[in-house]
Amino acid sequence: HNRLILARDRYGAKPLYYSLKNNLLCFSSEIKGLLEVDGVSAKLNDAALCEYFTFQNNFGDTTLFDGIKMVPPGQFIMLQGAQVLHQKYWDFDFREDADRGEDYYVNTLRELFGQAVKRQLVADVPVGTYLSGGMDSGSITAYASSEIPRLMTFTGGFDTATAVSIENFFDERKKAEVMSRAYGTEHYQMVMHAGDLEWALPRVIHHTEDLRVGMSYPHYYISQLAGKFVKVVLAGAGGDETLAGYPWRYMPAMASQTPDEFESVTYKYWSRLIGDDKRKQFFSRDMMRRFNGYSPLDSMNKIFKNGQPESLLKRALYFDAKTFLHGILVIEDKLSMAHSLESRVPFLDNELVDFTTGIPDKYLLNNSWIKAAETDVNLSGKYVFRKAMENILPNEIIVNRKQGFSAPEQSWYMKQLVEYIESTILCERSLDRGYFQRPYIEKILGEHISGRANHRLLIWSLLSFEWWNRIFIDGEQSETVEKIEKYSDHRSRYQPLSQTDGGSVSEPSYG
Secondary structure (H helix, E strand, O other): OOEEEEEOOOOOOOOOEEEEEOOEEEEEOOHHHHOOOOOOOOOEOHHHHHHHHHHOOOOOOOOOEOOOEEOOOOEEEEEEOOEEEEEEOOOOOOOOOOOOOHHHHHHHHHHHHHHHHHHHOOOOOOEEEEOOOOHHHHHHHHHHHOOOOOOEEEEEEEOOOOOOHHHOOOOOHHHHHHHHHHHOOEEEEEEEOOHHHHHHHHHHHHHHOOOOOOOOHHHHHHHHHHHOOOOEEEOOOOHHHHHOOOHHHHHHHHOOOOHHHHHHHHHHHHOOOOOHHHHHHHEOHHHHHHHOOOOHHHHHHHHHOOOOOOOHHHHHHHHHHHOHHHHHHHHHHHHHHOOOOEEEOHHHOHHHHHHHOOOOHHHOOOOHHHHHHOOOHHHHOOHHHHHHOOOOOOHHHHOOOOOOOOOOHHHHHHOOOHHHHHHHHOOHHHHOOOOEOHHHHHHHHHHHHHOOOOOHHHHHHHHHHHHHHHHHHOOOHHHHHHHHHHHHHHHOOOOOOOOOOOOEEEOOOOO
16 A cells, blocks of 8 residues: 554654655664764754753653654554654553452462563573562562573662762662572672763763663663673563552642642652753753743643543553653663663563553552551552562562662762763863853752752753763764773673572672
8 A cells, every 4th residue: 555654662662763854754763873864964952952951851752853753652653655644552541440359459460470571581592680679670580580590680789888878778789689599590790880970971872862861871881781691681660650669759749639730740740850940040042042932841741631540640650651661661772782682671561561550549559568567658659569579579678668770879979970070061062052051050060069959860961961962963973982882892891600509799890
């Protein structure tokens, strides 16, 4: 029928970009591929920049590159003649099924999760798992180790010697070792130091191309480690977004009385970098004119336009899945493939997601667990999954507070990395681009270094955006990659040791 159909997977685990230039539709899994096409060039999308420095993310089909779009998850585009049609074929269906009792949800979830992990292990190449101190990677490892003898597991840790108190628990290597011993895995770990950001950032931006979500360079390093030993790795992405793993995110929005209030609270919460009231102080006058009245709120409202579940918790989960999870998956894929490593996500197994999105709210957030564990409110999340893993994971892991894979950047940006940050985002080259106002950047750096405020997210985004400009706008790409690859060849020598007791092997640290 002379038609071309480009479809993206349900969740957006694999990126797909396209551009329409001179009546030509070009598409690629990487933006760099499109930039090789005549007529397609690297130019900033002004509205996308405003959106990124609001949410630390872009929604829908938007990218930072003007004229280059991303096919949204669960959608396809069809080229028929000279017409491009857009169609959604799947979406998250967060609903609250009729209550069938706690035992049913606990037992069914346990069974479906086990089946999902087993399906994801099918491969004709070596398979391993990431292993942090949390439930998600631990649960995957527990089931995978029963299928693969001497399963290889990989952990990234952080130097917290200079960390502020809130970041002292960011290094989860000890908890990972507990699980490695419990399941007899062949365990590899590494330590990241403050200086590793400077070395990795150009390479990370080269591969991610389109900036998304938070600090991602630890994923680059842990993927590099895993890629030394396996070709497929199972990761824990998707568990929190489908099973309510972020209680502190949902609670403000769940107190809303109306849909409008819910959207207003959600918008304010997810304005992670620059809120509406600070935009004129942050962006230059020229950029404010170029935005031409654009509001990031419009992008957020498009996500809710097709109607939402009545449950406010389900609405919050839907928003997370459509925005934050998508950003995580894009970064996960790009930084793993940078090392020829395929990352798979069992929590987003189709059959499992069809089940978890219908679990009643009271089995997702449940305060009874808090009382039993005598710990903080963060443990109210993922109640049904904690119950399902009670006889599978060590109890100290089940009652552990939620901790993402994050480096202690708040501390590093106050101390070891100050000179690097200032020389990158306050240099003439950066400021002469005309995007931002110098006094505001100096203000946020001063507040962060003195400890008056934690601006780690904004500082990371400013560093990333400057390198995005250097690589894609200034054309430093080849020089940067060559320099970083020489560094990687020199620094990435591993000496795997044979183990017999399931203990951990400590690899040379980066620093």
